[in-house]
Amino acid sequence: MSEKRDYYEVLGVQKGASDADIKAAYRKLAKKYHPDLNPDDPEAEAKFKEINEANDVLSDPQKRARYDQFGHAGVDPSYAGGAGGYSYGGGFGGFDGGIDLGDIFDSIFGGGGSTRRANPNAPVRGADITVSLEISFMEACKGIAHDIEITRSDTCDSCNGSGAKAGTTAKTCPDCHGTGYVRVTQRTMLGSMSSQRPCTKCGGRGKIIETPCPSCNGGGKVQKRKKITINVPAGIAGGQTLTVRGEGHAGSNGGSRGDLNIRISVRKDNLFERKGDDIWVELPITYTQAALGDEVTVPTIDGNVTYRIPEGTQPGDVLRLRGKGVQHCQRDGRGDMLVRVIIEVPKKLTKAQKEILQKLDGELTEKNFEKKTSFRDKLKKLGEDLKKNMGI
Numbered sequence: 001m002s003e004k005r006d007y008y009e010v011l012g013v014q015k016g017a018s019d020a021d022i023k024a025a026y027r028k029l030a031k032k033y034h035p036d037l038n039p040d041d042p043e044a045e046a047k048f049k050e051i052n053e054a055n056d057v058l059s060d061p062q063k064r065a066r067y068d069q070f071g072h073a074g075v076d077p078s079y080a081g082g083a084g085g086y087s088y089g090g091g092f093g094g095f096d097g098g099i100d101l102g103d104i105f106d107s108i109f110g111g112g113g114s115t116r117r118a119n120p121n122a123p124v125r126g127a128d129i130t131v132s133l134e135i136s137f138m139e140a141c142k143g144i145a146h147d148i149e150i151t152r153s154d155t156c157d158s159c160n161g162s163g164a165k166a167g168t169t170a171k172t173c174p175d176c177h178g179t180g181y182v183r184v185t186q187r188t189m190l191g192s193m194s195s196q197r198p199c200t201k202c203g204g205r206g207k208i209i210e211t212p213c214p215s216c217n218g219g220g221k222v223q224k225r226k227k228i229t230i231n232v233p234a235g236i237a238g239g240q241t242l243t244v245r246g247e248g249h250a251g252s253n254g255g256s257r258g259d260l261n262i263r264i265s266v267r268k269d270n271l272f273e274r275k276g277d278d279i280w281v282e283l284p285i286t287y288t289q290a291a292l293g294d295e296v297t298v299p300t301i302d303g304n305v306t307y308r309i310p311e312g313t314q315p316g317d318v319l320r321l322r323g324k325g326v327q328h329c330q331r332d333g334r335g336d337m338l339v340r341v342i343i344e345v346p347k348k349l350t351k352a353q354k355e356i357l358q359k360l361d362g363e364l365t366e367k368n369f370e371k372k373t374s375f376r377d378k379l380k381k382l383g384e385d386l387k388k389n390m391g392i
Helices: 007-011 019-033 044-058 061-074 077-083 101-109 137-142 287-292 351-363 370-390
Strands: 129-135 144-155 181-188 191-198 221-232 241-244 260-266 273-275 278-286 294-300 303-309 318-321 337-344
Touching: 007 019, 007 044, 019 044, 044 061, 061 191, 129 144, 129 221, 137 260, 137 273, 144 260, 221 241, 221 260, 278 287, 278 294, 287 294, 287 337, 294 318, 294 337, 303 318
Parallel strands: 129 260, 278 337
Antiparallel strands: 144 221, 181 191, 241 260, 273 278, 294 303, 318 337
């Protein structure tokens, strides 16, 4: 039997992925590999089947829990028959039916490495929780303390996680004797084949709860809402994830809690634009301010500051205010504020205003317009080149 791929790998998600992430990944892949949409791809049907098999397990909380603890053997008993210990018998090749090659491998390699034989009552870490948080542009720049409410699994207070009603205890499973596995022998054309499979009587837990706890229905966990205050650091950017250790789902059998992951998104600002840790802003000024220079008010994330625009400022010039940008997350210091100058041309001029501008334009010389003069010279040369090439 060929080795199955890890179900999380099949769907392209992390082991602690949320139900929503798993659902989204499944939909995307199912659409991509649906046989009806890929009639020319001979592998599409096999991939589609593999994707559905992975989703069937990971979208079911109970199956997923067994898979996380026992691997494929926890959700597909037949899988252990192909990958687990086995023996040949019935006179084939001289092997006796009592020989178990799985035991031979254990004696050679030391055993203990197979998840099929893991202690069903060993501590298991709880799953992570992933949530999204949208904050404003200024909150990202300055940092903020934010409350988040989550629903997570907690150890049941009534039974302390045992799953058994108070005053009672779980009993060792008589079929697997607490190991969580039973050995099954099948006769095939090659002889007798034995394998380990999860015990169906106890569901692989090794224990049987005869009187379940009424608070958790024997699961040992209950769903609870909790408010957690997180500190969003100054300078965080959209797309980054904050991790709060130990605030995820409760573990099993004394295992540690999972983590809480907060994915940050940042709303756009109607004035500022962020590029890395620098802040950009457009500053409209008049023709006169650009020509003569002037003191103007420039907005920053710390408030307004006064800045002296130099005489002869050109459209598109960028002014730099050092240290007025966003706080660096990984080191001390801040980015810069970059001010792009926009010269606004006046509209709806009166007759008198037009006459003033025309008079001014007549008094200005070529030395006042370097770019205009340069452009005129380029046009003149272009004309000369055209005449030369055309033989005029």
